[in-house]
Amino acid sequence: MPSLGRLHLITDTRPGRDPLAVVRAALTVAHADLVVQVRVEDSATDREAYDLTRRVLALCTPYGATCLVNDRLHVALAVGAAGGHVGADDLPVAAARRVLGPTGVLGATARAPDPARQAVAAGASYLGVGPCHTTSTKTGLPDPIGPAGVRAVVDAVDVPVIAIGGVTAARVPALRAAGAYGVAVVGAVSAAADPALATAELIEALTC
Ligand SMILES: Cc1ncc(COP(=O)(O)OP(=O)(O)O)c(N)n1
Ligand SMILES: Cc1nc(C(=O)O)sc1CCOP(=O)(O)O
Numbered sequence: 001m002p003s004l005g006r007l008h009l010i011t012d013t014r015p016g017r018d019p020l021a022v023v024r025a026a027l028t029v030a031h032a033d034l035v036v037q038v039r040v041e042d043s044a045t046d047r048e049a050y051d052l053t054r055r056v057l058a059l060c061t062p063y064g065a066t067c068l069v070n071d072r073l074h075v076a077l078a079v080g081a082a083g084g085h086v087g088a089d090d091l092p093v094a095a096a097r098r099v100l101g102p103t104g105v106l107g108a109t110a111r112a113p114d115p116a117r118q119a120v121a122a123g124a125s126y127l128g129v130g131p132c133h134t135t136s137t138k139t140g141l142p143d144p145i146g147p148a149g150v151r152a153v154v155d156a157v158d159v160p161v162i163a164i165g166g167v168t169a170a171r172v173p174a175l176r177a178a179g180a181y182g183v184a185v186v187g188a189v190s191a192a193a194d195p196a197l198a199t200a201e202l203i204e205a206l207t208c
């Protein structure tokens with residue numbers, strides 16, 4: 001299996017956004033370093049999720065970038081995406097692993113060391129860890145854990161840790177110093193005036 005990309009771009013499908021334009025722009029800069037996680041609103045239909053994922057996968061494939069699907073693993077399988085990401089309201093990690101099979105990329109959300117260890121034991125290939133900083137993209141999250149919270153999880157597991165929540169290029173160095181393998185972003189790229197430039201700044205921060 002190819003190594004996991006370090007920049008995870010999570011689609012923003014809220015009204016007025018153009019997720020495919022943002023993915024296109026990010027791919028021109030990040031190429032195979034990019035993982036695109038297709039995340040749709042809970043109110044979206046499976047057909048909408050399927051159609052968007054097909055389009056995202058078609059964009060990713062020529063670049064060798066990875067396409068994952070948030071929550072809806074049946075959509076990932078139906079489209080032929082590399083895998084998916086699950087959290088506390090989704091299939092349990094062990095069940096998700098059974099759905100994806102032994103080779104699928106499976107991300108799991110973990111906010112502390114013990115759940116992180118359990119997720120890895122159940123079959124997670126990487127962990128999404130946060131929220132690292134405050135974010136307005138998702139409501140109902142616990143307080144930010146900061147780089148120290150990321151470090152606690154990194155020290156507990158042996159899979160890549162992807163830091164999420166309020167991540168900007170300026171915040172990447174501290175997260176990397178805490179042991180994060182990569183970062184996941186919505187707003188830092190999708191809300192940027194120039195998504196390609198924002199992607200370049202994140203990649204530079206992740207690879208320098
Ligand atoms: C890389 C990454 N980390 C965490 C999450 C959050 O997943 P989850 O807790 O299931 O919340 P939703 O995204 O489903 O609202 C993620 N998607 N990606
Ligand atoms: C979808 C999501 N999950 C999070 C978690 O901590 O589990 S934070 C988050 C939103 C991340 O968006 P932004 O990069 O705009 O802050």
Ligand SMILES: [Mg+2]
Binds near residue numbers: 070071085086088
């Ligand atoms: Mg989820």
